[in-house]
Structures are given as structure tokens and as C-alpha cells.
Amino acid sequence: MNWAFFCSLFITALATNLSNSEQYQEELTLRPLLDGKVAAHFSFSTLLRGAVPRAPSSLGTDDTSQHYSVFPLALGQILREHAIPEFHLTINSGKWDYDRWGHPGEPGVGSGAELWAWMGDGAYASVDERWKALQNSLSGLFCASLGSMDTLHTTSPTRAFPPTGDLPRLPAPHAHSLRHATLPAERVCTENLTPFLKLLPCPARAGIAALLEPHKIFDADWHGLGVHVRWRAGAGVELTLTVQVVLDPVRISAERRRDWSLRSLFDRSIPRACSIATSSVIRVMPPSGSKVGEYALTPETWASVNAGSVLYDLTNDTPELDIAMRWPDEQRFSYSLEMSPLSDLSVRRTLKGSSQTHGELSIVIRNNQPVTFRTHYLETMPWHVELFLHTLSLSCAHSEKCDSLFTNMTYTPSRPHDRPALLQAIIELPPDETVHLSLRVRKAFLRYQEHPPDAQRGWDLPPAVFVPVDRPHRRIYTSASLVDLATPDFSMPYNVIIMSSTLIALIFGSLFNMLIRRFVVSKLDDEVPTSTE
Amino acid sequence: MAFEFAFAVAARVVLALSPLGSYLQDDDQLSSPLTSYSRLQEGIYLFRHGVDPYSGGSFRHSPLALSVFSTIVPKSRIHPTLLWTFFDAVGAWALVNIWRSRSNIQKSERDMRIAAIYLINPYIFLPCLALSTSTLENTLQLLVLMFSARGQSSPSLLALAILSHQSLPAIVQLPPILLLLLSDPQSHLASPRSFSQSLFKCLPLFVEFAAFFVALLFASTLVAGGLGWVRNTWGAGFLLPDLTPNPGLWWYFFTEMFDHFRPFFLMVFSLHMATYVAPLCIKFQHDPLYATFLLLGVLGIFKPYPTLSDPGLFLSLLSLFPEIYPYLRYPVVTALLHLHAFLLLPLFHHLWVGTGTGNANFFYASTLVFGLANGGALLDCVWAGLRVAIGEEKDGWVVTQE
Numbered sequence: 001m002n003w004a005f006f007c008s009l010f011i012t013a014l015a016t017n018l019s020n021s022e023q024y025q026e027e028l029t030l031r032p033l034l035d036g037k038v039a040a041h042f043s044f045s046t047l048l049r050g051a052v053p054r055a056p057s058s059l060g061t062d063d064t065s066q067h068y069s070v071f072p073l074a075l076g077q078i079l080r081e082h083a084i085p086e087f088h089l090t091i092n093s094g095k096w097d098y099d100r101w102g103h104p105g106e107p108g109v110g111s112g113a114e115l116w117a118w119m120g121d122g123a124y125a126s127v128d129e130r131w132k133a134l135q136n137s138l139s140g141l142f143c144a145s146l147g148s149m150d151t152l153h154t155t156s157p158t159r160a161f162p163p164t165g166d167l168p169r170l171p172a173p174h175a176h177s178l179r180h181a182t183l184p185a186e187r188v189c190t191e192n193l194t195p196f197l198k199l200l201p202c203p204a205r206a207g208i209a210a211l212l213e214p215h216k217i218f219d220a221d222w223h224g225l226g227v228h229v230r231w232r233a234g235a236g237v238e239l240t241l242t243v244q245v246v247l248d249p250v251r252i253s254a255e256r257r258r259d260w261s262l263r264s265l266f267d268r269s270i271p272r273a274c275s276i277a278t279s280s281v282i283r284v285m286p287p288s289g290s291k292v293g294e295y296a297l298t299p300e301t302w303a304s305v306n307a308g309s310v311l312y313d314l315t316n317d318t319p320e321l322d323i324a325m326r327w328p329d330e331q332r333f334s335y336s337l338e339m340s341p342l343s344d345l346s347v348r349r350t351l352k353g354s355s356q357t358h359g360e361l362s363i364v365i366r367n368n369q370p371v372t373f374r375t376h377y378l379e380t381m382p383w384h385v386e387l388f389l390h391t392l393s394l395s396c397a398h399s400e401k402c403d404s405l406f407t408n409m410t411y412t413p414s415r416p417h418d419r420p421a422l423l424q425a426i427i428e429l430p431p432d433e434t435v436h437l438s439l440r441v442r443k444a445f446l447r448y449q450e451h452p453p454d455a456q457r458g459w460d461l462p463p464a465v466f467v468p469v470d471r472p473h474r475r476i477y478t479s480a481s482l483v484d485l486a487t488p489d490f491s492m493p494y495n496v497i498i499m500s501s502t503l504i505a506l507i508f509g510s511l512f513n514m515l516i517r518r519f520v521v522s523k524l525d526d527e528v529p530t531s532t533e
Numbered sequence: 534m535a536f537e538f539a540f541a542v543a544a545r546v547v548l549a550l551s552p553l554g555s556y557l558q559d560d561d562q563l564s565s566p567l568t569s570y571s572r573l574q575e576g577i578y579l580f581r582h583g584v585d586p587y588s589g590g591s592f593r594h595s596p597l598a599l600s601v602f603s604t605i606v607p608k609s610r611i612h613p614t615l616l617w618t619f620f621d622a623v624g625a626w627a628l629v630n631i632w633r634s635r636s637n638i639q640k641s642e643r644d645m646r647i648a649a650i651y652l653i654n655p656y657i658f659l660p661c662l663a664l665s666t667s668t669l670e671n672t673l674q675l676l677v678l679m680f681s682a683r684g685q686s687s688p689s690l691l692a693l694a695i696l697s698h699q700s701l702p703a704i705v706q707l708p709p710i711l712l713l714l715l716s717d718p719q720s721h722l723a724s725p726r727s728f729s730q731s732l733f734k735c736l737p738l739f740v741e742f743a744a745f746f747v748a749l750l751f752a753s754t755l756v757a758g759g760l761g762w763v764r765n766t767w768g769a770g771f772l773l774p775d776l777t778p779n780p781g782l783w784w785y786f787f788t789e790m791f792d793h794f795r796p797f798f799l800m801v802f803s804l805h806m807a808t809y810v811a812p813l814c815i816k817f818q819h820d821p822l823y824a825t826f827l828l829l830g831v832l833g834i835f836k837p838y839p840t841l842s843d844p845g846l847f848l849s850l851l852s853l854f855p856e857i858y859p860y861l862r863y864p865v866v867t868a869l870l871h872l873h874a875f876l877l878l879p880l881f882h883h884l885w886v887g888t889g890t891g892n893a894n895f896f897y898a899s900t901l902v903f904g905l906a907n908g909g910a911l912l913d914c915v916w917a918g919l920r921v922a923i924g925e926e927k928d929g930w931v932v933t934q935e
Binding site for chain 1 (some may be wrong): 561582589773805897929932934
């Protein structure tokens, strides 16, 4: 009896201790946009208080046992197994329209899958081996083909992707290094969302995660998942799972109105709060372009209002919640034709030229601000699109000389069948200036086994990234472009081997036949030809 | 002679200054990844901006070319055009000199015709308009032959060492060049005899060549700041990393090759080129210049990255050997095959990669025809070179090989 009492006391103490060491917060930000769409940013973050990333040098030895109550064990094991202090994975579908939608809540919005990780060396397995292992583990966890991020896709652009948290100190010769890869053709789908939801403590039952209904999420104009792990010295290891969607209430409304509610957008409302969460809030931003009084927000049980943005706090006694925003006086939503861009920069990247051997990479960058703006420019090109840097030229809309705007260039040339090219530079944009950057490229010819099964579709090029020098978290991704490469005939390998070999054998054989035989002069037998006539 | 020569060169300059050159510059048949002018410019750009040009795959010229052109080629288009035309003029001059040595006379009426055959050969002047560095290789090649025909061993071996750095397959002609330096360039096709000198006399010449070669190797390594250039320049000929279409036989074969057989066939193709050296040198030991000529024909067909200028050089060199003309068996067929390939190659290339209406097989087929045309020319020259020795056929008698 006594023993049982102590035992239960111990378990309770342990559970309290665990819940104190792990903190779970969730937040949903809803942002009605100028073009009638609604951007939703779900963020679920778990903090392992006091946890320290595993030192790479301890990789060969037995790890301490892992006990988590909220933090997903599957992800925790991956982090410990490969000693990863920080990684970021995003899988997105669609093109984020910076001009109309502004900067996203979470900057990783490039099309396709993007993975980057900071890792320390000094382990028995090299950084590249662990990078490969990390991809394979994450592919298994999220059912995505991240394992194809081989050396053909991997780069180390340290200036554009600084660590967002802190990196543990390593013993003297060792340092942390970055690995970054993009798979622009990777699509996000239900099979990625289902394992993603399993990592949440309240999956699809309670709290704001209840809104993640796959049909609606994947019907959105733009949608993406993100997994972000970082370490903050003093706080601990922080895992943030994000879902971003841009939904279009005008499209689903029969009257073409932009009124929305959680039920109309997500087909669900929030039944109850997630009791594990230490904080669970929904933030509704004021619609850009609408004045106060033009729209109404229900229910009016919000916790606080700050500069027009309304905060709902989900607590255990919150009843079922369905937030709705209406424009009572508006019969029909009309798109405004004149919209000034909401982002710092507007970037358009295109690959010009119809030939399958050559093309021109053209990038138009417009500074939307009245001040000079310095930005990192990062271009990752797969080896089959070779950059001819000597043809790089800049022209400006308003001034004559602008070659000097392109500075601090570093370049790693691509190597055929092996690694991509990495071009980094700083571009200085004068106020309200448009800079046009152009570069000739050469398209390579691939071996027939290197072509994808749908070879005629072309290859997706990873997006270029612009990172403002003073605001590194406001990255801008260009849209991914498609490059058309010449294809061989895929049905021909045997024919080609046979025909080329025949020609070589013909020349070789005839030549040696001539060289080794002697000339003879023989008398013609007169009677044979005459007899045939 | 001098006036006509100047006129032909001036005509070339006018053509070179026309806008035709900028259209041709990136043509795959005129410049290969190893000889392209755009890639040369890219290498110079990277070199000047502190990036190792050999760390990537876009630059495959030798460090010698890099150091020379990074100092002399300016940015405008006119200067390289004039420089390339000058290379071709030097090549034509060298060809005339080879002819003079071979026929052992100071001057002849054929001089001008020989220069013209070089200067207006489309296989020679189109790559020159495209600023392909194969023009420079051809000039070096002709200088090698000229110096060896004149018996000037050191300049000849130095030029051959430079040429081999530019294009490694050229090294296969070292044995016949050594034989040529020890004998004379005059035609002995009609009177075959065994090589009169002792072969041991080749040894000091070979050592001299090796010394030049190693010295250039050191210079290249110094320029490139490491040995990384070897893989990018010479290695490209063995490993074929760039499968850009060219008029040769390698590119489509290795585009379509199964991965697990690739190393084997790369080895076979490389060795195959070397198998011709000894038999041709032995059979034509009485006329090493002719053996060199035939080996250049072999290179024109079987080089890993040929351009039109490689078979073009072989065809232009044909003008040095008028004694074999009566014994060619099917010159018309060869000429027609060449015409056929010359018209189809650019057409099918454009249909495939330009407009996208044809596929790779069309262009591949025309490279096969081109290979057949070059093979036909080579085989005919081998036959005629051997046949000269027997002389005219008399009525009622026939000359055959047993």
C-alpha cells in the first residue's frame, strides 16, 4: 500500500517534471489579402526546455535515452541520431505572389521541397554522410522523395541561409557547415500532411490543428508545410511545425463575395481547445485595403485588439469557435486593378530562347521602396544549365551605368554529372529602380539514363533567392522555371551501339585488310570475259 | 604568288568581319567543348576573377591557351577575328612550305593552288569564322609538319609538344614525325624501301620531345595552380563528360551507352585510336610524311571531340600528294558523301535542337554519313598510297591484293 503510494507519487512527479520541461504553443494567423484571398499561417511550436543538441563527437557512443511527452519522438530520434542542431524543411506547391500577398509569415515559400541544415563536423561520419542520412530519415518520416537531394542538388550558401538560432560551441578544429538543397519538382500532397499531423500533440481533434482538413488545404491556391528545428542557447531545442495556405473565399462563394468563416474556408470549426497547449491563439489581421467599419468580425469574444489585429485566446472553457469576417455592404467583390506591390522587392526570373543548346537567363528586380536596398542574390543552377558568366550584364531603367551595383560575387562553377553551380552576389538597388540582369546559358546534353521518365516535360530549375542584407529572415524566392533539354532517342541504345560499331569495324577492317596483304599483278584470262558476252 | 596569297587572305578577312561569325560562334560542328571560343572567354573571365577555371566543367582549354589568350585577346570581336585569320594564313604558308620541301623545289605553279585549297576549304574557314581554337591547332599541326619536313627537329618537337597540350590525341603522330626527322620528306611512295637509318637515332629526339612536354607540363601546372587542369582538358578526351553533339562518332555512342559498360567502351575507343600508329608507320616507313597524313585522317574520324576542321585538315593535306591521284578508286563517291554530310549536318542539327521538329537520330545518321565519307577518303588514300608502287596497269594484266 505504502509502496504503491510512493510509486504513484513518483510517476506524478516525473510527469509534472516532463510537462514543465516541454512547452507547446500553437498560433493561427489569418490575414485577408488585397485580392480577396485569405492567408492562413498555422504555427505549432514545441520547446524542449534545457535540451542541448547532441555533440557530433559523441555520435559513436551510446546516446542518453530519450523521454518526451509532447515533442515527437520520431523527429527527436532523427535529431539525436545525426547530431543536427538546426534544420529547415519546407514543401510547397504554387507560386507565392509577393506583390499581392506581401511577405509570408514563414519565409520558406519556394516552390517544391527545400531542405537546409547546419551540422557540426568532428563525428566519425562526415557532414555529407549525415546530410544524406538526414534526407533519407526525413523522406521516411514525411513520405517525400527528399532522398534524391544528392550532390547534384546540394550547395552551401552560408551567406543567404545563416542559422536562425544558436549553434553549440565545438572543440577547436571543428566548425559547423551548411548543406542546402532544393527539389523544385517535388509536390506536397495528403501523404505528406498525414504524417505531419501525427507529430502534433492534438492532431485534428482539438485546438487549431482541427482546421487542417486535407481537402481544403490542398484545394488552396497556395499551400505549404514546414518543419523548423533550431536551438536557442538558454532556452532549448525548439521545433516549429508550420502550415501556410492561401485560400480564395471569392472562388468558393456563389455570389463572388469575399466573406469568409473558418467553416467556409476549412470546412471545420474549432470544437475545443487543445488542453496540452500552454498558449493557443488565433490572430486575425485587419484586411488590407478595407477601412474600419466596412467589415464585421464575429464572434466578438476576442481577448484583445492591437492596432486592428484581433486576438482570440483558446482556453479550456472556450465553446466551439467559428470566426467569420463579413463585408455587409459589399454585394460582390471586385478586384482592384491598381495594386502597389506589398513586398520590398519584385523579382521576375525567366529563361529565354527557344533553342535547346543556348538560352538567356533574365532577371528583372524592382526596388519598391524609396530607399537604397542591398540584397544577397543567390542562384543555384543544376549542371545541365551552364552559366556563361562573362556575358553577365546589368542595365537599369533610369540610369546609364549600373554595372557597379553587382558586387561581392562568389562563384562555384558546376561540374558535369556532379554538382550544381552556385552564384552569390550582393546587388545594390537604388530607390524605385528596376535592374535587369541577363546572362547567357548553355544547355547540356545528358546521358540517356539521366533523363527523367517524362523527359519531354523538361527540368525544373530551383528558384533564385534574394535575401536582404539587413533583414535575413525576409527571403524572396523567384518562381521555379522550366528548362527544355534536347533528348536522345530512348529506344535506340542497341541500334546506336550496333551502327557506330559497324562503321568503326568497317574502317578498321578494310584498313588492316589493305595493310597486311601483298599486291600481285596477275594476267587476265581472256577467255572468261569473252565467254560471258 | 605573294600578291595572290594576300588577296586570298584579304577575302577571308572581309568574310570574317561580316556578321556571319557571331551566328556560327556556338555551332557545335565548328567548335567542340574543347575548342569553343565562348568557353575560352568564360575561362579567361573566371581566371581574372579569381575563380579556378578548371574547378568546373565549362572550360577545357589547356592552361597554355589560357595564359596566352588572357594576355592578348581583348574584349572586342574584331581583334580575335583578325588573329584567327592570321593563324589560317600562317597555316596556308606552312602548307605551301611543306609542298616545297616535299617536291624539293623553291617555287612552283602549284603553290598558289595549295594555299587556296587550304584557305577556301569550307571545313577550314568556317571553324575560323566561329573562332574555334581548332584553327590554332591546325596551324600548329602544319607548323609541326613544316619544321619536320625541313629537318628542323627542335622547333618541330616543340610545336608538337604544344599541340599535344592543346589536344592530346595529336601525340599519336610522334612516331612518324620522329621517322620523318630522320629521313627526308620527298615522295618515296613509288619506290618502297625499308627505313635506312637505325631506329636508335630516334632516342635523343624522343628525349627532346619528352623534355619539351614535361617543361610545358610544369608551366601549365604553374599557370593553373595545381594539377586540376589535367582532368578537365586531357581527361575529357578519355572520360567524355560533355556529350554535346559533334560530327564525330563518340558523343551519341556514349549518350546511349549503358552505365555499366561505359568505362569499358571509353577504354576501347581510346585504345582504338592508338592501334593505327604502328601498322601505318611500318607499312609507310619509306614515306613517313604520308604516314603522318594518314594518321591525321584517323584522328579526324576517331577523335573524341572532333570538329569539321579535323577532317578538313586531312582533305587539305591531300593536295601535297598529287602522285596518288591516278590510283584513287572512288574519289567521286567520297566527294558526294562529303557533300551529302556537309549539307545534312547543319540541317539536321538545326531540326533537332533548333526547331525541335526532328530528333537526335537524324543528326546521328548524318554523322554516320560523315564518318563514312572520312573513312572512305582515308581508305582510298591508303590504297592509292600502296598502289602507286606497282605503277600503271598494262592491258591484259590486273593489279589486286592477294
